[in-house]
Amino acid sequence: MKLSSVVAALASVVSATILQNGQVRITDYPDTVIDPAGYTFETYSPSAHEISYKGRWDSKYISWWSAPGLKFGFTGEYVAITFGPLTSNTTLVGYRVDGQDWQFTNITIGATHLFVSPSTTGVNITAPIDPSTFELRVTNWAYGVQIDAVHVAKGESLFKIPNYGRTIEIIGDSLSAGQYATLEGLSSYTYGLGAGLGNTEYSLTAYPGICLFDKQCYGNLRGMFYQWFRTSDTSGRAIDIWGDNPEVWDFSKQPAADIVVINLGTxxxxxxxxVTTAGYVAQYTMLIEGIHAVWPRAQIILISLWEGFNTIGNTYEQSSGFYTEIYKIYEYFNLPEYLSNPILYDPVKNTTYKSFRPSAPFVSYFNTTGILQHNDIGPQYHPTDVGHIKLASHLIQYIKLKFDWVLYATGPEIQHDTLYWNDQQDY
Structure with a gap:
C-alpha cells in the first residue's frame, strides 16, 4: 500500500531511528565497526561457494527486495564482514549465531564489522565437530548491503550450510515488505510465514507502492508483472546502479519454490x-502463467486484498479490492479446460503459449476476511506488528492443513522484541 510518505522515504537518507507509537524507540544497537588491521583473519571472497545468499542478490553481491540475507557455517570464535561501496549507509541488519535471538547493528559503507567474537552468546556451545551457523538479514526494504569479503579467525574455515528441503516465495507490495512495521522486513507477515514454518527457505520479493500492472505507481517505474523477473527492486538505488536495464533474475540461483504466495493489487x-480492472486481471493471469512456467511444480496461493476498515454506523467494516476478480482468476486456473491445456507466459518474448501438457491444479485462494480487526491496522494504513503476526499465523495453519506441511519452528526467535508480559499480580 502507498502513502504520501513513500515517495519521500525513497529519496530520504537512511535513518537509524525507529518510531514506536510516535515515540523514538531506544535501540542502543552496538557499533560493530572494527579496524581489520588489528586482527589476523582468514578471508573469503563474496563468491565463495560456502556462502549461501538468501533472497535476491545481484552479480555485484548487492542485496535487493525485503529481508535478503546470507548464511554459512564457521569454525572458531570470530566472524567479520567487509561491506562494499554500494552499501546503503547505516542500513540496519539483524544477525545471529545458530538459534540465538537476533542482534542488530547499523552498517557503515566500506567498513568491516565484527559480528561474532568470543563474547558472543552461543559461540562454542555447539559440539566441536559441528560448525556454528551465522545468519544475517537486511531489515529494510529500500536499502541494502554489498558484500566485499567474509572473515574468520586465521586457520578457521567457512562451511556450506545445506538448503532446507522446501522453499516458499512471497510476492507483494508494502503490506508484504513490512513497511511501517517495527523492524520492517523482519517484522512482516511474510517473514513470519517463511521463518514460522521452520526448516524452510524463503524469499520476500515485495516493495512498497508497486502495482501488479506494469506501469509507474507511486514512484515505482515498473510493475511487478515486469519486475518479478528481474534481480533488483524498483528503488532509487536500483536505478542509480542498474539504470533502466536491470539484471534478469537467474531462477537457478535459488531452489525452486514449492509454494508461491501472491498479495498484489492494493x-x-x-x-x-x-489501472483498469481488465488490465489488472490480464496481467495477474499472465504473471501466474509465468510463475508456472518457471516453477511448474509450485503451488500458488492468491491472497484476497484487505484495504483497511471503514466506520459503518457505530462499528467498523473491512473493505476490500478486486475481491470478485481475484476469486475468478483462481477459478479460471482450476477449470478442467485450462488444466488439460495450460497456457504459460514467456517474459523474454512477452507472449503466452500453450504447453500441450496437462497440469494438476496448482492455484489456491486464501481469504483474509475476518483475520484482521480495525486495531490491527496502524495510522499509516498498514498492519501493526500484531497484525502481521496474525496474518502469518493464519497462513501457516492454512499451508499446514492444505499442503500437509509439518511445522518445524519449535524454539528459535522469529519476531524480535515482541515479548510482552505482565508479572504483576496486583494491579
Whole structure:
C-alpha cells in the first residue's frame, strides 16, 4: 500500500531511528565497526561457494527486495564482514549465531564489522565437530548491503550450510515488505510465514507502492508483472546502479519454490494509478502463467486484498479490492479446460503459449476476511506488528492443513522484541 510518505522515504537518507507509537524507540544497537588491521583473519571472497545468499542478490553481491540475507557455517570464535561501496549507509541488519535471538547493528559503507567474537552468546556451545551457523538479514526494504569479503579467525574455515528441503516465495507490495512495521522486513507477515514454518527457505520479493500492472505507481517505474523477473527492486538505488536495464533474475540461483504466495493489487486498486480492472486481471493471469512456467511444480496461493476498515454506523467494516476478480482468476486456473491445456507466459518474448501438457491444479485462494480487526491496522494504513503476526499465523495453519506441511519452528526467535508480559499480580 502507498502513502504520501513513500515517495519521500525513497529519496530520504537512511535513518537509524525507529518510531514506536510516535515515540523514538531506544535501540542502543552496538557499533560493530572494527579496524581489520588489528586482527589476523582468514578471508573469503563474496563468491565463495560456502556462502549461501538468501533472497535476491545481484552479480555485484548487492542485496535487493525485503529481508535478503546470507548464511554459512564457521569454525572458531570470530566472524567479520567487509561491506562494499554500494552499501546503503547505516542500513540496519539483524544477525545471529545458530538459534540465538537476533542482534542488530547499523552498517557503515566500506567498513568491516565484527559480528561474532568470543563474547558472543552461543559461540562454542555447539559440539566441536559441528560448525556454528551465522545468519544475517537486511531489515529494510529500500536499502541494502554489498558484500566485499567474509572473515574468520586465521586457520578457521567457512562451511556450506545445506538448503532446507522446501522453499516458499512471497510476492507483494508494502503490506508484504513490512513497511511501517517495527523492524520492517523482519517484522512482516511474510517473514513470519517463511521463518514460522521452520526448516524452510524463503524469499520476500515485495516493495512498497508497486502495482501488479506494469506501469509507474507511486514512484515505482515498473510493475511487478515486469519486475518479478528481474534481480533488483524498483528503488532509487536500483536505478542509480542498474539504470533502466536491470539484471534478469537467474531462477537457478535459488531452489525452486514449492509454494508461491501472491498479495498484489492494493496499489492497482487506487484511482491515483489508473489501472483498469481488465488490465489488472490480464496481467495477474499472465504473471501466474509465468510463475508456472518457471516453477511448474509450485503451488500458488492468491491472497484476497484487505484495504483497511471503514466506520459503518457505530462499528467498523473491512473493505476490500478486486475481491470478485481475484476469486475468478483462481477459478479460471482450476477449470478442467485450462488444466488439460495450460497456457504459460514467456517474459523474454512477452507472449503466452500453450504447453500441450496437462497440469494438476496448482492455484489456491486464501481469504483474509475476518483475520484482521480495525486495531490491527496502524495510522499509516498498514498492519501493526500484531497484525502481521496474525496474518502469518493464519497462513501457516492454512499451508499446514492444505499442503500437509509439518511445522518445524519449535524454539528459535522469529519476531524480535515482541515479548510482552505482565508479572504483576496486583494491579
Amino acid at each position: 496499489n492497482d486498486n487506487n484511482s491515483a494509478n489508473n
